[in-house]
Amino acid sequence: MKTLFLYSILFILSTGISVAKTIETCATCKVKTIKGAIEIASESDTIFIRKGIYKEFNIDVSKPLVVIGEHYPVIDGELKGEIFRITADNVTLDGLFIINVGTSYTEDFSAVRVVKSKNFVIKNLVLENLFFGIYIEKSSFGKVFHNKIIGDAKEEFNSGNGIQLWYSHHVEVDKNIITHVRDGIYLEFADHCSITNNISTDNVRYGLHFMFSNDATYEKNNFQNNGAGVAVMFSKRIEMYHNIFHGNWGTASYGLLLKEINDSKIKGNIFKENTTGINIEGSNRVTYTFNTFEKNGWAIKSRGACYTNIFSDNNFLYNTFDLSYNSKLNDNVFKNNYWSDYSGYDLNKDGIGDVPHKPVKLFSYVANRTPEAIILLRSLFIDIIDFSEKVSPVFTPNNLEDTSPKMNRIAYDRN
Amino acid sequence: MFKILKYSFFDLIRSRWSYVYFAFFLLLGYVLLFLNNDVSKAVITLMNVIIILVPLMGTMFGVMYFYNSKEFTELLLAQPLNRTSIFIGQYLGVAISLSLSLIIGLGIPFLAYGIFKSEAILDFLLLLVTGGFLTFIFTAISFYIGLSNENRIKGFGYAILFWLFMAVIYDGLFLISLILFEEYPLDTFSLIASMVNPIDLSRILILLKLDISALLGYTGAVFQKFFGTHWGLIVSLGLLTLWVIIPVFLIRKKALKKDF
Amino acid sequence: MIEIKSIHKSFGKNKVLQGVDLIIPQGNTIAIMGPNGSGKTTLIKSILGMVLPNQGNILMNGKNIQRSWKYRNQIDYLPQIANFPNNLKVSELIKMIKDIRGGEIVEEDKYINLFSLHPFLNKKLGNLSGGTKQKVNLVIALMFESPLIILDEPTSGLDPVSLLVLKDIIIEQKKKGKTLLICSHIMSFVEAVCDTIIFIWEGKIYFNGTISALKKETAEDDFEHAIAHLLKNAHV
Numbered sequence: 063m064k065t066l067f068l069y070s071i072l073f074i075l076s077t078g079i080s081v082a083k084t085i086e087t088c089a090t091c092k093v094k095t096i097k098g099a100i101e102i103a104s105e106s107d108t109i110f111i112r113k114g115i116y117k118e119f120n121i122d123v124s125k126p127l128v129v130i131g132e133h134y135p136v137i138d139g140e141l142k143g144e145i146f147r148i149t150a151d152n153v154t155l156d157g158l159f160i161i162n163v164g165t166s167y168t169e170d171f172s173a174v175r176v177v178k179s180k181n182f183v184i185k186n187l188v189l190e191n192l193f194f195g196i197y198i199e200k201s202s203f204g205k206v207f208h209n210k211i212i213g214d215a216k217e218e219f220n221s222g223n224g225i226q227l228w229y230s231h232h233v234e235v236d237k238n239i240i241t242h243v244r245d246g247i248y249l250e251f252a253d254h255c256s257i258t259n260n261i262s263t264d265n266v267r268y269g270l271h272f273m274f275s276n277d278a279t280y281e282k283n284n285f286q287n288n289g290a291g292v293a294v295m296f297s298k299r300i301e302m303y304h305n306i307f308h309g310n311w312g313t314a315s316y317g318l319l320l321k322e323i324n325d326s327k328i329k330g331n332i333f334k335e336n337t338t339g340i341n342i343e344g345s346n347r348v349t350y351t352f353n354t355f356e357k358n359g360w361a362i363k364s365r366g367a368c369y370t371n372i373f374s375d376n377n378f379l380y381n382t383f384d385l386s387y388n389s390k391l392n393d394n395v396f397k398n399n400y401w402s403d404y405s406g407y408d409l410n411k412d413g414i415g416d417v418p419h420k421p422v423k424l425f426s427y428v429a430n431r432t433p434e435a436i437i438l439l440r441s442l443f444i445d446i447i448d449f450s451e452k453v454s455p456v457f458t459p460n461n462l463e464d465t466s467p468k469m470n471r472i473a474y475d476r477n
Numbered sequence: 478m479f480k481i482l483k484y485s486f487f488d489l490i491r492s493r494w495s496y497v498y499f500a501f502f503l504l505l506g507y508v509l510l511f512l513n514n515d516v517s518k519a520v521i522t523l524m525n526v527i528i529i530l531v532p533l534m535g536t537m538f539g540v541m542y543f544y545n546s547k548e549f550t551e552l553l554l555a556q557p558l559n560r561t562s563i564f565i566g567q568y569l570g571v572a573i574s575l576s577l578s579l580i581i582g583l584g585i586p587f588l589a590y591g592i593f594k595s596e597a598i599l600d601f602l603l604l605l606v607t608g609g610f611l612t613f614i615f616t617a618i619s620f621y622i623g624l625s626n627e628n629r630i631k632g633f634g635y636a637i638l639f640w641l642f643m644a645v646i647y648d649g650l651f652l653i654s655l656i657l658f659e660e661y662p663l664d665t666f667s668l669i670a671s672m673v674n675p676i677d678l679s680r681i682l683i684l685l686k687l688d689i690s691a692l693l694g695y696t697g698a699v700f701q702k703f704f705g706t707h708w709g710l711i712v713s714l715g716l717l718t719l720w721v722i723i724p725v726f727l728i729r730k731k732a733l734k735k736d737f
Numbered sequence: 738m739i740e741i742k743s744i745h746k747s748f749g750k751n752k753v754l755q756g757v758d759l760i761i762p763q764g765n766t767i768a769i770m771g772p773n774g775s776g777k778t779t780l781i782k783s784i785l786g787m788v789l790p791n792q793g794n795i796l797m798n799g800k801n802i803q804r805s806w807k808y809r810n811q812i813d814y815l816p817q818i819a820n821f822p823n824n825l826k827v828s829e830l831i832k833m834i835k836d837i838r839g840g841e842i843v844e845e846d847k848y849i850n851l852f853s854l855h856p857f858l859n860k861k862l863g864n865l866s867g868g869t870k871q872k873v874n875l876v877i878a879l880m881f882e883s884p885l886i887i888l889d890e891p892t893s894g895l896d897p898v899s900l901l902v903l904k905d906i907i908i909e910q911k912k913k914g915k916t917l918l919i920c921s922h923i924m925s926f927v928e929a930v931c932d933t934i935i936f937i938w939e940g941k942i943y944f945n946g947t948i949s950a951l952k953k954e955t956a957e958d959d960f961e962h963a964i965a966h967l968l969k970n971a972h973v
Contacts, residue, residue, distance in 0.1 A: 431659065
């Protein structure tokens with residue numbers, strides 16, 4: 063009721079001052095270029111771009127405008143530089159096909175750059191042949207929604223990121239598809255952002271990469287076949303729910319790399335067929351619940367300095383190693399997880415195994431020390447030494463065990 | 478040769494031991510699939526069984542059959558047959574009947590479970606192929622051991638020792654040498670060392686399917702090339718074939734020189 | 738005709754045959770005799786190609802048998818120990834040997850009748866007694882019409898009736914002009930069926946001649962005594 067009232071006031075005010083008009087742009091219209099349209103437009107106008115090809119770059123949207131394309135008009139930058147730069151608040155870009163962003167080693171040219179603006183909406187764009195895609199710089203309270211970014215990056219050094227947030231806050235990134243760029247989504251110093259329902263695949267480096275970005279939510283994203291997976295570093299109070307991390311293979315490749323992440327929640331995610339599901343370094347007070355780790359080389363690799371983390375109600379299914387630990391100390395809690403290679407029994411039929419499960423195998427310790435030994439995986443000899451280590455631990459942390467392993471796979475509704 | 482093969486084969490598939498072997502796999506398959514209800518887990522357990530038990534059974538059956546049919550072999554030797562076809566025929570008879578016990582014994586429960594609708598079908602086929610290879614390899618080696626030792630106690634002893642060495646001791650020595658020389662680049666060495674042992678070779682072939690995520694975590698370029706491309710599969714299958722051909726060739730050579 | 742030219746064979750340090758020269762003409766029935774371990778079976782197996790001599794040649798009808806195997810369809814062989822695949826039935830074994838020899842004229846029914854093996858045809862070989870197995874062994878060896886028959890201890894385990902049958906068969910085969918090589922320790926049997934005696938001792942042929950020649954040489958009237966005489970002299 064209150065908002066409706068506000069809107070009506072706003073409407074009365076705007077009609078009182080000036081009537082917002084629509085400016086049509088096309089090859090046969092009065093206004094033939096987008097730049098021209100912006101020039102003659104006044105605040106709150108709508109620029110309606112008809113289907114066609116517009117060879118323009120360095121388009122500066124310096125007024126609060128709505129720029130809408132009809133049937134995806136092509137904006138061709140002809141590799142000359144940046145294409146759209148938004149420097150005003152309340153700008154909407156909608157329905158454009160932007161191609162041929164210039165490449166530079168000194169400047170981060172992007173298809174769309176938002177600078178020091180608020181309340182922007184960037185939606186329904188298709189970006190191809192780009193350097194950087196959508197670059198949000200020192201801006202806030204905006205939305206990046208339903209865009210498709212298709213790069214052709216081959217190497218890290220001469221490619222840019224799909225969606226980049228830098229010194230920005232309260233930005234929603236929702237339902238975007240990003241592929242073949244350097245980092246699919248990159249955040250640095252971007253607090254209170256939400257990254258949801260995006261699909262970020264086949265990127266050269268990371269599907270998602272963020273640093274120094276606190277209080278963010280990452281939900282229902284799909285990260286697949288990225289060069290190094292997803293890297294999350296130096297941030298606090300992160301919530302990662304229901305994401306999929308799949309098929310990140312390689313020597314330095316992870317489903318998820320956590321470095322210096324504190325007080326966060328990782329829940330309901332699926333880690334499937336990654337060389338390492340989660341690689342954790344120096345992260346404290348993180349809870350891992352209802353995640354599924356399936357067919358990874360290492361489900362969880364703990365590289366030390368990880369304290370008071372809780373791993374409960376996760377499924378560990380057919381990973382080569384469920385857990386690798388590089389120290390003899392353990393300050394983390396494992397409980398109520400389902401381990402597919404648990405070999406205990408449940409005599410009282412309460413669904414909880416009667417014998418604790420020790421998830422760290424001696425062989426994972428050996429393979430850490432002598433990586434070539436990985437070739438002996440699943441050999442009878444290795445099974446024998448693993449078994450003897452299980453019976454009387456010498457190399458692995460003594461208290462590292464799940465004292466209440468579940469007998470059956472944990473069902474969890476990710477919706 | 479085909480006549481000998483045929484008779485050895487029919488002789489064997491009527492023997493009690495073939496049924497036991499067949500029944501074992503049948504039961505194992507049913508227990509793994511229908512008690513656990515989990516194909517992936519079943520495939521992993523089966524891998525352990527196949528890699529250890531199939532070579533053992535191949536070895537034991539091979540030696541047993543060889544010594545038990547000694548007089549019959551002599552009867553055949555007096556017939557207008559050449560020696561190669563007698564021994565290779567008998568060998569193939571044993572190896573084929575064992576492989577069939579394995580394939581049918583495991584195949585029935587997996588078919589009943591609906592393996593064709595499962596994504597584990599390729600893993601399962603690979604298991605059967607390696608199982609078949611291991612049967613052929615270890616039966617051939619046990620035949621060779623039988624041909625080389627008149628004394629059957631000795632022959633049995635050597636055959637079991639050979640199996641034990643290949644299945645357990647070899648990997649132990651392998652691991653120790655890896656740890657001892659860990660400061661040297663070892664990836665070529667470790668690849669070659671696993672190629673030399675048919676059990677390791679089959680293990681790697683299965684690892685390529687089950688644990689590829691972990692294998693790709695190792696940095697060595699040779700590993701990367703081997704495991705990251707189709708090279709691993711092609712080279713492993715090729716070497717397994719070689720592991721069949723060489724002992725068969727040795728059987729032939731030994732058979733042509735031996736007095737009966 | 739078989740020509741054996743200075744055959745040597747040793748198993749390790751044990752020199753079993755030390756230069757055996759022998760010509761076996763077609764149509765003779767020859768007994769190979771000698772003490773245990775004298776090399777009788779080794780000689781027979783050399784002819785069959787089962788033992789490969791270290792030196793010397795064996796020619797069959799003028800052809801060297803070394804590395805060839807087809808010549809064996811000219812030979813019927815009765816091995817010393819009758820042991821067959823236990824899971825096969827008697828009839829299956831006979832069928833199988835026929836199959837392996839391929840397309841030869843076979844008179845198995847005649848021999849099955851002679852040795853009264855009908856009741857056993859559908860029994861598994863593993864369940865047969867030693868004597869019955871030997872009869873099966875004989876049927877298999879004799880059912881082909883090969884010009885050379887080699888019998889290694891044919892009488893072992895046979896009952897007296899079957900022994901008589903066997904003698905008749907051998908005499909019949911002789912009449913057909915076949916060559917027979919028989920290893921046996923049973924003197925009466927040898928005397929009854931053989932023309933020539935070859936006596937092997939320490940890997941060499943110690944005597945080669947007819948029974949009457951043997952009696953003459955040893956000045957004994959009785960065959961058994963003549964053999965005993967040979968053995969005694971040999972040991973001196």
